[in-house]
Amino acid sequence: DTEVTQTPKHLVMGMTNKKSLKCEQHMGHRAMYWYKQKAKKPPELMFVYSYEKLSINESVPSRFSPECPNSSLLNLHLHALQPEDSALYLCASSQSERAVSTGELFFGEGSRLTVL
Amino acid sequence: KQEVTQIPAALSVPEGENLVLNCSFTDSAIYNLQWFRQDPGKGLTSLLLIQSSQREQTSGRLNASLDKSSGRSTLYIAASQPGDSATYLCAVRPRGQNFVFGPGTRLSVLP
Numbered sequence: 186d187t188e189v190t191q192t193p194k195h196l197v198m199g200m201t202n203k204k205s206l207k208c209e210q211h212m213g214h215r216a217m218y219w220y221k222q223k224a225k226k227p228p229e230l231m232f233v234y235s236y237e238k239l240s241i242n243e244s245v246p247s248r249f250s251p252e253c254p255n256s257s258l259l260n261l262h263l264h265a266l267q268p269e270d271s272a273l274y275l276c277a278s279s280q281s282e283r284a285v286s287t288g289e290l291f292f293g294e295g296s297r298l299t300v301l
Numbered sequence: 302k303q304e305v306t307q308i309p310a311a312l313s314v315p316e317g318e319n320l321v322l323n324c325s326f327t328d329s330a331i332y333n334l335q336w337f338r339q340d341p342g343k344g345l346t347s348l349l350l351i352q353s354s355q356r357e358q359t360s361g362r363l364n365a366s367l368d369k370s371s372g373r374s375t376l377y378i379a380a381s382q383p384g385d386s387a388t389y390l391c392a393v394r395p396r397g398q399n400f401v402f403g404p405g406t407r408l409s410v411l412p
Contacts, residue, residue: 191344218399227390227402228345241399275344288333288394292345 188212191276191293199301200266206296208259208276214291217259219251220275222295228275234259235281266300273297303328303395305403313409314381322376322406324391329369332394336365336376339388339405348376348389381410 189210198204208217216235220228233241234253242251248270250262259276276293304327314320324334333352337345349358349365351374357366364377374391388407392400 189344227404230399233399273342277345289347289350290335290392290400291347292337294344295342297342 189276189278189291189293191274191296193296194294195297195299197299197301198263198266200268202266203262203264205263206261206274206276206298208261208293209257210278210291211257212278212291213256213280214278215256215281216279217253218277218279218290219259219261220277220292222273222275232261263298266298268300271298271300303331303393303398303401305391305393305401307389307391307403307406309406310404311407311409313411315411316381316383318381318410319377319379320381320408322378322389322408324374324376324403326372326374326393326401328395329372330396331369332396334365334367334374334391334393335400336363336374337390337392339390341388345390378408381408383410383412385410 192207218233219231221231222228230243231245232251237253248265252260273295275295277290279290306325308323335350336348338348339345351358351367362379367374386409388405390405392402394400
């Protein structure tokens with residue numbers, strides 16, 4: 186099973202709402218990632234969790250709050266977002282953040298977020 | 302800082318053609334390079350992963366090569382089909398850093 190599952194697939198929220206994006210993998214991977222992708226652009230790294238600890242935060246605004254409850258789950262909590270935060274949010278996983286020989290990155294289908 | 306470029310930005314070919322997509326990177330100190338496919342509005346699907354010690358990888362009609370010294374990788378697609386239409390992204394894993402993505406090549410295969 187090389188699957189990363191993301192829910193919901195689509196989310197529309199107002200600027201005062203609080204919502205969460207969820208990501209799950211059962212490949213035994215110990216590194217999980219959140220990426221943001223705007224139309225016709227490559228994915229931009231937001232956060233990296235390694236062994237359930239936040240290892241990288243790419244200067245993401247605090248209105249995005251990641252959480253890793255266990256090695257299989259990754260959440261992204263959203264609060265007071267702006268319309269420019271509308272994008273495709275992608276979750277990914279790899280065996281280890283620093284693995285040399287097994288660093289293949291697997292992505293989920295993404296959550297399409299629209300902020301009104 | 303590692304930079305990744307992809308040429309061409311867009312490509313349109315008739316069905317059945319063999320084609321080559323190019324990826325260039327500025328720093329040859331990489332762990333590996335991965336090619337992905339992305340359909341509109343969807344996630345990225347891993348196509349091929351090439352380790353830094355390898356020269357090429359093959360999967361079905363796809364063949365990816367890696368020349369670290371010149372900072373180049375190519376993705377060869379044989380006998381292209383309309384179902385191959387998508388955006389193809391390459392990403393390199395620099396030493397001590399996370400993956401750096403190229404901007405992608407948008408491929409259209411016309412029936």
